Amino acid sequence: MRPLDQLEETIRQRQLAGEADKSYTARLLAGGVAKIGPKVIEEAAEVVEAAGEPGAAGREHTIREAADVIYHLMVLLAVRDVTLDEIEAELGRRFGMSGLEEKASRGPSN
Numbered sequence: 001m002r003p004l005d006q007l008e009e010t011i012r013q014r015q016l017a018g019e020a021d022k023s024y025t026a027r028l029l030a031g032g033v034a035k036i037g038p039k040v041i042e043e044a045a046e047v048v049e050a051a052g053e054p055g056a057a058g059r060e061h062t063i064r065e066a067a068d069v070i071y072h073l074m075v076l077l078a079v080r081d082v083t084l085d086e087i088e089a090e091l092g093r094r095f096g097m098s099g100l101e102e103k104a105s106r107g108p109s110n
């Protein structure tokens with residue numbers, strides 16, 4: 001199983017088991033979008049900062065911060081019952097369409 005799939009499965013288990021006293025994931029889940037949303041924003045800012053750091057140390061820091069972003073984003077997605085398969089399907093749908101075409105095809109509010 002890919003680590004991303006394994007992580008999705010772990011998050012799903014935490015959703016079922018609760019146990020916010022023992023699990024950071026369960027604690028986040030219990031707080032819903034209001035709790036996880038700011039963490040995603042915080043971690044996103046940290047990966048951008050890390051990506052600006054020079055050299056191999058900055059690169060390694062970027063990897064760690066990116067993992068934090070992905071973990072917190074996956075917890076956020078779990079709250080809305082959105083799966084990795086659905087994200088992959090959405091990304092797959094975009095193949096063959098340039099980013100600029102996609103932008104032009106959007107409505108005014110997206």
Ligand SMILES: N=c1c2ncn([C@@H]3O[C@H](COP(=O)(O)OP(=O)(O)OP(=O)(O)O)[C@@H](O)[C@H]3O)c2ncn1[C@@H]1O[C@H](COP(=O)(O)O)[C@@H](O)[C@H]1O
Pocket residue numbers: 007010014022023024025026039067068071
């Ligand atoms: N991948 C992760 C993961 N990445 C980051 N984190 C946690 O995310 C937190 C982010 O760091 P911060 O310094 O911003 O957090 P903090 O200040 O402690 O947290 P806040 O009080 O600000 O919310 C840290 O506590 C990290 O341990 C993670 N916690 C869990 N996982 C995965 O989820 C699994 C289940 O974890 P539990 O649910 O805790 O058992 C783990 O085995 C991992 O595979």
